[in-house]
Amino acid sequence: MTPRRRKRLTAVALLVLGVGTAAAITMTALQDNMLYFIAPSDIQTSELPPERNFRLGGLVEAGSIQRDPNSLAVVFTVTDGAHSVPVTYAGILPDLFREGQGVIAQGRLDENGMFQAREVLARHDETYMPPEVASALERAGAPHGVLE
Amino acid sequence: MIAELGQVFLSLALILALVLSTVPLYGAYKNRPALMAMAHTLVIGHFVFALAAYTALSIAFFNHDFTVTYVATNSNLLLPWYYRLSAVWGGHEGSLLLWILMLAGWMLLVSLLSRSLPRAFIARVLAVMGMISVGFLLFTLLTSNPFDRLIPGPLDGQDLNPLLQDPGMIFHPPLLYMGYVGFAVAFGFAIAGLLGGRVESQWVKWSRPWTLMAWAFLTVGIALGSWWAYYELGWGGWWFWDPVENASFIPWLIGTALIHSQAVTEKRGAFPAWTVLLAIAAFSMSLLGTFLVRSGVLTSVHAFANDPERGMFILGFMIVVTGGALVLYALRAPRIMTGKGFDFMSRETLLLLNNVFFAVSAAMVLLGTLYPLIIDMMGWGQISVGPPYFGAMFVLLMTPIVVLMPLGPFSRWGKDQLLRVVYPLLGSLALSLVAALIIVALLDAWSARAITGWMGGLWLILGSLHYLFDRKKTSRFGLPRHQLGMIMAHAGVGVFIIGVAMVESATYERDVRLTPSESVSIAGYEFTLQEVVSVKGQNWIADEARFAITKDGELVQEMAPQKRLYHRSGQTMTQVALRPGVFKDLYIAMGEELDAQSNAWSIRIHIKPFIRWIWGGALLLALGATLAATDRRYRLKQKQSASDGLSTSAASIT
Numbered sequence: 001m002t003p004r005r006r007k008r009l010t011a012v013a014l015l016v017l018g019v020g021t022a023a024a025i026t027m028t029a030l031q032d033n034m035l036y037f038i039a040p041s042d043i044q045t046s047e048l049p050p051e052r053n054f055r056l057g058g059l060v061e062a063g064s065i066q067r068d069p070n071s072l073a074v075v076f077t078v079t080d081g082a083h084s085v086p087v088t089y090a091g092i093l094p095d096l097f098r099e100g101q102g103v104i105a106q107g108r109l110d111e112n113g114m115f116q117a118r119e120v121l122a123r124h125d126e127t128y129m130p131p132e133v134a135s136a137l138e139r140a141g142a143p144h145g146v147l148e
Numbered sequence: 149m150i151a152e153l154g155q156v157f158l159s160l161a162l163i164l165a166l167v168l169s170t171v172p173l174y175g176a177y178k179n180r181p182a183l184m185a186m187a188h189t190l191v192i193g194h195f196v197f198a199l200a201a202y203t204a205l206s207i208a209f210f211n212h213d214f215t216v217t218y219v220a221t222n223s224n225l226l227l228p229w230y231y232r233l234s235a236v237w238g239g240h241e242g243s244l245l246l247w248i249l250m251l252a253g254w255m256l257l258v259s260l261l262s263r264s265l266p267r268a269f270i271a272r273v274l275a276v277m278g279m280i281s282v283g284f285l286l287f288t289l290l291t292s293n294p295f296d297r298l299i300p301g302p303l304d305g306q307d308l309n310p311l312l313q314d315p316g317m318i319f320h321p322p323l324l325y326m327g328y329v330g331f332a333v334a335f336g337f338a339i340a341g342l343l344g345g346r347v348e349s350q351w352v353k354w355s356r357p358w359t360l361m362a363w364a365f366l367t368v369g370i371a372l373g374s375w376w377a378y379y380e381l382g383w384g385g386w387w388f389w390d391p392v393e394n395a396s397f398i399p400w401l402i403g404t405a406l407i408h409s410q411a412v413t414e415k416r417g418a419f420p421a422w423t424v425l426l427a428i429a430a431f432s433m434s435l436l437g438t439f440l441v442r443s444g445v446l447t448s449v450h451a452f453a454n455d456p457e458r459g460m461f462i463l464g465f466m467i468v469v470t471g472g473a474l475v476l477y478a479l480r481a482p483r484i485m486t487g488k489g490f491d492f493m494s495r496e497t498l499l500l501l502n503n504v505f506f507a508v509s510a511a512m513v514l515l516g517t518l519y520p521l522i523i524d525m526m527g528w529g530q531i532s533v534g535p536p537y538f539g540a541m542f543v544l545l546m547t548p549i550v551v552l553m554p555l556g557p558f559s560r561w562g563k564d565q566l567l568r569v570v571y572p573l574l575g576s577l578a579l580s581l582v583a584a585l586i587i588v589a590l591l592d593a594w595s596a597r598a599i600t601g602w603m604g605g606l607w608l609i610l611g612s613l614h615y616l617f618d619r620k621k622t623s624r625f626g627l628p629r630h631q632l633g634m635i636m637a638h639a640g641v642g643v644f645i646i647g648v649a650m651v652e653s654a655t656y657e658r659d660v661r662l663t664p665s666e667s668v669s670i671a672g673y674e675f676t677l678q679e680v681v682s683v684k685g686q687n688w689i690a691d692e693a694r695f696a697i698t699k700d701g702e703l704v705q706e707m708a709p710q711k712r713l714y715h716r717s718g719q720t721m722t723q724v725a726l727r728p729g730v731f732k733d734l735y736i737a738m739g740e741e742l743d744a745q746s747n748a749w750s751i752r753i754h755i756k757p758f759i760r761w762i763w764g765g766a767l768l769l770a771l772g773a774t775l776a777a778t779d780r781r782y783r784l785k786q787k788q789s790a791s792d793g794l795s796t797s798a799a800s801i802t
Contacts, residue, residue: 007492018504019508022508022512022545025541025544026512026515026541029536029537029540029541030515030516030519030533030537032536032537033533033534033535033536033537034531034532034533034534035531035532035533035534036529036530036531037529037530037531037532055532067742067743069743070661071661072659072660072661072739072742072750090659091659092659092737092739092740092750092752093739093740093750095382095719095720095721095722096719096720132530135530
């Protein structure tokens with residue numbers, strides 16, 4: 001093997017190694033940070049490990065918002081029409097958070113079946129329904145993502 | 149009437165673009181100077197009609213012509229005139245029109261400033277850009293016509309999203325688009341280079357200032373978007389790794405790789421094929437960015453399915469542009485582009501590493517952005533990729549860049565020795581490490597992030613300044629602009645890193661419940677809510693919380709965040725109150741009224757250290773690129789290259 005060839009071979013080998021490592025790290029990071037979207041009806045059947053965070057989406061059930069008078073803690077229910085899940089959150093809710101509106105909460109279930117939200121998202125548009133929520137409602141039997 | 153006129157103008161622009169994308173190309177192929185020269189006239193006409201169409205839509209907005217569907221959905225009677233004019237690009241159809249206008253503008257500039265380039269070459273560049281314009285004009289006219297009528301028109305329009313009713317939003321999209329579209333110039337040059345079969349270094353040199361300017365616009369556009377998100381969304385964040393942000397960041401990352409690889413190819417003739425590939429990729433990603441964001445695909449794959457016409461057109465157009473370019477590349481690149489070799493320890497290698505890391509970063513962001521779409525399309529469920537993926541990966545990939553960056557300018561082309569490069573920088577290195585520790589101690593911001601951030605940032609700033617003084621001593625004529633620009637940009641990265649490290653490690657954030665006359669103290673500042681009052685604007689009413697901020701008993705600032713309710717749409721909006729500062733921002737946003745009786749509100753208070761440095765760094769990057777782009781070495785000598793042109797255009801047909 002000529003020195004020139006050997007050099008080229010080393011360079012190629014290093015490149016393959018580098019790209020391989022980068023790909024492996026990237027895929028691991030991707031898997032670790034993947035957040036599944038789960039509708040209230042699917043929680044029972046979900047095989048997600050209990051310590052894993054996920055995104056819960058649906059509508060904020062009418063009349064379900066309860067505030068703690070002395071802090072920012074709030075409890076509300078997220079429903080897809082068929083099932084509902086109680087959610088607790090401490091912090092400032094987004095501008096468009098209100099009863100009957102689509103919402104996505106990120107967090108995980110505690111032992112009592114209460115969803116501990118770390119983050120609550122509602123989109124910045126009155127007419128907009130998060131697509132995941134719309135399809136969750138549809139699957140639960142509410143046509144076109146609208147609850148009657 | 150005005151809408152019909154606009155449509156006619158657009159159609160005329162399309163006809164000119166069609167001629168432009170064929171005739172000059174044929175002229176270049178057959179070596180007919182008259183046909184090639186037509187390109188310049190056509191480009192002027194194309195620009196005039198694009199401008200006329202754009203003006204027509206602006207007039208429709210200004211005059212509240214609600215019989216135009218696009219106006220009715222994006223404007224209303226209460227909207228002030230300046231937002232009516234910027235509402236032109238508030239939606240999908242109008243932003244396409246803005247895109248077309250900017251493309252026409254760039255083409256005009258290329259035509260005016262590159263008259264001394266070989267005739268055949270510039271004819272090819274303009275023809276390629278003309279093809280892109282054809283695609284966009286067809287897309288607009290066939291699927292997204294902003295001039296569509298709504299008869300009978302409503303008495304009043306819907307609202308422009310209140311989030312967009314903001315000065316930052318007036319400038320953000322146009323600057324971003326200037327960047328996106330600017331990469332079309334680099335793309336055009338690369339394709340023209342492939343078509344003509346010319347030796348590589350020439351056209352790379354010509355396209356460098358254009359690429360630098362496009363990149364500078366994109367940088368400012370992205371920074372402006374980040375700044376807008378910070379003060380407008382009320383969450384106090386400056387970057388969210390949101391798909392829409394990523395869509396603009398991917399072309400930026402590739403563009404960064406491109407301006408560095410262009411330097412190598414121009415100066416040393418090394419990896420020319422890679423440079424062409426990057427130019428194709430940068431523009432393809434710009435296309436992807438524009439379409440993904442504006443077509444609604446990113447928020448949902450269903451948006452794609454809802455409007456299959458648009459979806460198929462986009463897909464088809466991207467296949468033609470990117471696929472066509474890649475086929476041409478595959479056919480031509482191996483034959484005409486053989487790179488010159490270089491030693492392992494050389495400036496070429498350092499710049500190659502820059503390219504590898506930036507290209508991999510772009511791929512990483514692209515993967516994370518498209519992954520949820522792919523999973524959803526496959527029917528494997530709905531997922532999203534959390535910001536930690538992007539954050540961790542990006543820091544990992546950028547660390548080598550930061551470590552190696554100051555070495556670049558000190559290293560020699562072709563062949564060098566590691567010690568010779570590192571040795572003069574040891575002083576800067578030691579100084580930055582020590583200074584970082586001292587500064588962190590003074591700020592009392594002990595954390596791994598802050599320390600490494602300051603070390604990396606200072607290393608870049610001091611290393612760059614070091615080079616500046618070194619060169620000043622040795623060169624008699626002072627530094628040329630392109631080197632000053634590079635130093636400024638590299639130091640800008642340092643400023644940016646310091647900003648990011650401080651914001652991410654030393655921010656105070658508190659969400660509190662406050663009633664009037666209550667106060668809360670954070671990091672030595674006492675925030676007192678004095679009262680909550682009602683105020684009125686032109687098209688909104690608001691609750692305004694009046695705060696007095698004191699430090700050690702002395703009044704620092706009065707601040708008044710608002711919660712606005714927009715009349716027309718009924719949307720509520722958080723208006724943040726800010727006290728900007730070089731070293732820290734005070735930030736107050738109103739949450740919601742918790743209890744009407746006691747007037748209790750949820751309030752978000754942040755103290756953000758060094759956040760201005762993030763955008764300051766980005767501004768330095770853009771200024772540096774502008775400085776480099778305006779260097780005398782890129783100015784074309786009239787006479788000389790004109791005579792060159794004859795011989796080269798003759799040579800390129802063979």
